[in-house]
Amino acid sequence: DAGVTQSPTHLIKTRGQHVTLRCSPISGHKSVSWYQQVLGQGPQFIFQYYEKEERGRGNFPDRFSARQFPNYSSELNVNALLLGDSALYLCASSVLGSGGQREQFFGPGTRLTVL
Protein backbone atom coordinates (compact mmCIF):
# COMPACT_ATOMS: atom_id res chain seq x y z
CA ASP A 1 0.00 0.00 0.00
CA ALA A 2 1.89 3.05 -1.26
CA GLY A 3 1.72 6.17 0.83
CA VAL A 4 2.44 9.71 -0.27
CA THR A 5 5.67 9.85 -2.25
CA GLN A 6 7.88 12.88 -2.81
CA SER A 7 10.91 13.55 -4.94
CA PRO A 8 13.69 14.36 -4.65
CA THR A 9 14.48 13.53 -1.01
CA HIS A 10 17.25 16.11 -0.78
CA LEU A 11 18.17 19.10 -2.88
CA ILE A 12 20.90 21.72 -2.70
CA LYS A 13 20.49 24.98 -4.61
CA THR A 14 22.10 28.41 -4.63
CA ARG A 15 20.40 31.74 -4.11
CA GLY A 16 18.46 32.97 -7.12
CA GLN A 17 17.91 29.52 -8.60
CA HIS A 18 14.59 27.83 -9.23
CA VAL A 19 13.41 24.51 -7.81
CA THR A 20 10.61 22.04 -8.59
CA LEU A 21 9.40 19.54 -6.02
CA ARG A 22 7.11 16.65 -6.86
CA CYS A 23 4.44 14.73 -4.99
CA SER A 24 2.25 11.71 -5.70
CA PRO A 25 -0.76 11.31 -3.40
CA ILE A 26 -2.19 8.12 -1.99
CA SER A 27 -4.21 6.29 -4.62
CA GLY A 28 -7.77 7.59 -4.61
CA HIS A 29 -6.92 10.87 -2.87
CA LYS A 30 -7.82 13.90 -4.95
CA SER A 31 -6.54 16.63 -2.66
CA VAL A 32 -2.90 17.61 -2.19
CA SER A 33 -1.53 20.20 0.21
CA TRP A 34 1.98 21.62 0.50
CA TYR A 35 3.62 22.71 3.74
CA GLN A 36 6.96 24.28 4.63
CA GLN A 37 8.58 23.08 7.84
CA VAL A 38 11.50 25.12 9.10
CA LEU A 39 13.76 23.32 11.57
CA GLY A 40 12.27 23.30 15.04
CA GLN A 41 8.82 24.51 13.98
CA GLY A 42 5.50 23.06 12.95
CA PRO A 43 4.49 22.80 9.28
CA GLN A 44 3.22 26.02 7.68
CA PHE A 45 0.55 25.79 4.99
CA ILE A 46 1.53 26.90 1.47
CA PHE A 47 -1.11 25.58 -0.96
CA GLN A 48 -3.99 23.19 -1.26
CA TYR A 49 -5.23 21.71 -4.54
CA TYR A 50 -8.34 19.68 -5.16
CA GLU A 51 -9.35 18.30 -8.52
CA LYS A 52 -6.61 20.36 -10.18
CA GLU A 53 -7.86 23.65 -8.78
CA GLU A 54 -6.25 25.80 -6.11
CA ARG A 55 -8.47 25.73 -3.04
CA GLY A 56 -6.28 27.55 -0.55
CA ARG A 57 -3.11 29.58 -0.30
CA GLY A 58 -1.05 30.43 2.75
CA ASN A 59 0.93 33.55 3.49
CA PHE A 60 3.79 32.93 1.07
CA PRO A 61 5.19 35.24 -1.64
CA ASP A 62 4.39 34.89 -5.33
CA ARG A 63 7.74 33.17 -5.84
CA PHE A 64 5.91 30.05 -4.67
CA SER A 65 3.54 28.39 -7.12
CA ALA A 66 2.04 24.96 -7.57
CA ARG A 67 -0.13 22.90 -9.83
CA GLN A 68 -1.96 19.59 -9.83
CA PHE A 69 -2.10 17.22 -12.75
CA PRO A 70 -4.97 15.04 -14.06
CA ASN A 71 -3.52 12.03 -12.19
CA TYR A 72 -3.67 14.16 -8.97
CA SER A 73 0.10 14.38 -8.60
CA SER A 74 1.42 17.84 -7.86
CA GLU A 75 4.42 20.10 -8.28
CA LEU A 76 5.61 22.92 -6.06
CA ASN A 77 7.78 25.53 -7.74
CA VAL A 78 9.89 28.14 -6.00
CA ASN A 79 11.62 30.88 -7.99
CA ALA A 80 14.45 33.21 -7.02
CA LEU A 81 15.45 31.10 -4.03
CA LEU A 82 16.46 32.83 -0.82
CA LEU A 83 18.49 31.45 2.07
CA GLY A 84 15.30 31.52 4.14
CA ASP A 85 13.64 29.04 1.81
CA SER A 86 15.81 26.29 3.29
CA ALA A 87 13.35 23.91 4.91
CA LEU A 88 11.63 20.54 4.73
CA TYR A 89 8.83 20.72 2.17
CA LEU A 90 5.99 18.37 2.96
CA CYS A 91 3.22 17.15 0.73
CA ALA A 92 0.02 15.79 2.24
CA SER A 93 -2.85 14.02 0.55
CA SER A 94 -6.35 14.14 1.89
CA VAL A 95 -9.55 12.20 1.93
CA LEU A 96 -12.76 12.97 3.68
CA GLY A 97 -13.03 11.15 6.98
CA SER A 98 -16.21 9.47 8.14
CA GLY A 99 -17.29 12.68 9.86
CA GLY A 100 -16.60 14.91 6.86
CA GLN A 101 -13.33 16.37 8.05
CA ARG A 102 -10.25 15.72 6.03
CA GLU A 103 -7.70 13.24 7.35
CA GLN A 104 -4.35 14.33 6.00
CA PHE A 105 -1.44 11.97 5.38
CA PHE A 106 2.06 13.31 4.88
CA GLY A 107 4.89 12.20 2.66
CA PRO A 108 8.51 11.99 3.85
CA GLY A 109 9.31 15.47 2.58
CA THR A 110 11.99 17.07 0.43
CA ARG A 111 14.85 18.68 2.32
CA LEU A 112 15.83 21.85 0.44
CA THR A 113 19.06 23.61 1.30
CA VAL A 114 19.76 27.01 -0.26
CA LEU A 115 23.39 28.16 -0.16
Next chain:
Amino acid sequence: GENVEQHPSTLSVQEGDSAVIKCTYSDSASNYFPWYKQELGKGPQLIIDIRSNVGEKKDQRIAVTLNKTAKHFSLHITETQPEDSAVYFCAALPPYGQNFVFGPGTRLSVLP
Protein backbone atom coordinates in the same frame (compact mmCIF):
# COMPACT_ATOMS: atom_id res chain seq x y z
CA GLY B 1 -7.24 33.34 11.84
CA GLU B 2 -6.70 30.21 13.89
CA ASN B 3 -3.72 30.05 16.26
CA VAL B 4 -2.56 26.89 18.03
CA GLU B 5 -0.31 26.86 21.06
CA GLN B 6 1.34 23.72 22.43
CA HIS B 7 2.99 22.88 25.75
CA PRO B 8 5.47 21.78 26.85
CA SER B 9 8.06 22.29 24.13
CA THR B 10 10.16 19.45 25.55
CA LEU B 11 9.16 16.55 27.80
CA SER B 12 11.28 13.79 29.31
CA VAL B 13 9.70 10.79 31.02
CA GLN B 14 10.89 7.46 32.32
CA GLU B 15 9.94 4.38 30.35
CA GLY B 16 6.57 3.12 31.58
CA ASP B 17 5.39 6.52 32.82
CA SER B 18 2.64 8.57 31.18
CA ALA B 19 3.13 11.64 29.02
CA VAL B 20 0.65 14.46 28.47
CA ILE B 21 0.89 17.18 25.82
CA LYS B 22 -1.58 20.05 25.78
CA CYS B 23 -2.74 22.35 22.98
CA THR B 24 -5.01 25.37 22.91
CA TYR B 25 -6.71 26.87 19.90
CA SER B 26 -8.23 30.28 19.30
CA ASP B 27 -11.08 29.73 16.81
CA SER B 28 -14.08 28.19 18.56
CA ALA B 29 -15.44 27.08 15.17
CA SER B 30 -12.53 24.72 14.49
CA ASN B 31 -13.95 21.22 14.33
CA TYR B 32 -11.21 18.66 13.73
CA PHE B 33 -8.03 18.10 15.76
CA PRO B 34 -5.38 15.59 14.64
CA TRP B 35 -2.14 14.66 16.37
CA TYR B 36 1.01 13.80 14.44
CA LYS B 37 4.24 12.07 15.42
CA GLN B 38 7.39 13.03 13.55
CA GLU B 39 10.55 10.99 13.82
CA LEU B 40 13.91 12.32 12.73
CA GLY B 41 14.18 12.61 8.97
CA LYS B 42 10.58 11.59 8.33
CA GLY B 43 7.29 13.27 7.58
CA PRO B 44 4.59 13.64 10.25
CA GLN B 45 2.54 10.49 10.89
CA LEU B 46 -1.11 10.77 11.91
CA ILE B 47 -1.51 8.89 15.21
CA ILE B 48 -4.95 9.92 16.46
CA ASP B 49 -7.60 12.55 15.80
CA ILE B 50 -10.79 13.86 17.35
CA ARG B 51 -13.81 15.70 16.04
CA SER B 52 -15.55 18.54 17.83
CA ASN B 53 -18.65 16.44 18.65
CA VAL B 54 -16.57 13.95 20.68
CA GLY B 55 -14.97 14.54 24.09
CA GLU B 56 -12.50 11.68 24.18
CA LYS B 57 -11.02 9.05 21.90
CA LYS B 58 -8.69 6.19 22.74
CA ASP B 59 -6.50 3.90 20.66
CA GLN B 60 -4.49 1.41 22.73
CA ARG B 61 -1.90 3.45 24.68
CA ILE B 62 -2.87 6.76 23.09
CA ALA B 63 -5.86 8.93 23.97
CA VAL B 64 -6.99 12.43 23.08
CA THR B 65 -9.39 14.61 25.06
CA LEU B 66 -11.15 17.74 23.85
CA ASN B 67 -12.64 20.55 25.95
CA LYS B 68 -14.56 22.78 23.53
CA THR B 69 -15.52 25.28 26.20
CA ALA B 70 -11.93 25.92 27.18
CA LYS B 71 -10.71 25.42 23.60
CA HIS B 72 -8.03 22.96 24.47
CA PHE B 73 -7.20 19.36 23.66
CA SER B 74 -4.60 16.99 25.02
CA LEU B 75 -2.66 13.91 23.96
CA HIS B 76 -2.14 11.22 26.58
CA ILE B 77 0.37 8.41 26.11
CA THR B 78 0.41 5.69 28.76
CA GLU B 79 3.10 3.07 29.44
CA THR B 80 5.61 5.01 27.35
CA GLN B 81 8.29 3.14 25.44
CA PRO B 82 11.61 4.35 23.97
CA GLU B 83 10.09 4.15 20.47
CA ASP B 84 7.59 6.83 21.52
CA SER B 85 10.48 9.31 21.49
CA ALA B 86 9.75 11.82 18.71
CA VAL B 87 8.35 15.29 18.08
CA TYR B 88 4.58 15.49 18.45
CA PHE B 89 2.44 18.11 16.72
CA CYS B 90 -1.16 19.02 17.34
CA ALA B 91 -3.26 20.74 14.68
CA ALA B 92 -6.65 22.35 14.23
CA LEU B 93 -8.83 22.64 11.15
CA PRO B 94 -10.94 25.81 10.92
CA PRO B 95 -14.26 25.26 9.11
CA TYR B 96 -13.73 28.15 6.71
CA GLY B 97 -10.25 27.16 5.58
CA GLN B 98 -8.68 24.39 3.60
CA ASN B 99 -5.55 24.06 5.68
CA PHE B 100 -4.53 22.73 9.04
CA VAL B 101 -2.89 25.06 11.57
CA PHE B 102 -0.15 23.30 13.51
CA GLY B 103 1.26 23.86 16.96
CA PRO B 104 5.02 24.38 17.36
CA GLY B 105 5.64 20.81 18.51
CA THR B 106 6.72 18.92 21.63
CA ARG B 107 9.92 16.91 21.72
CA LEU B 108 9.23 13.80 23.82
CA SER B 109 12.13 11.77 25.16
CA VAL B 110 11.41 8.44 26.84
CA LEU B 111 14.36 7.43 28.99
CA PRO B 112 15.04 3.68 29.40
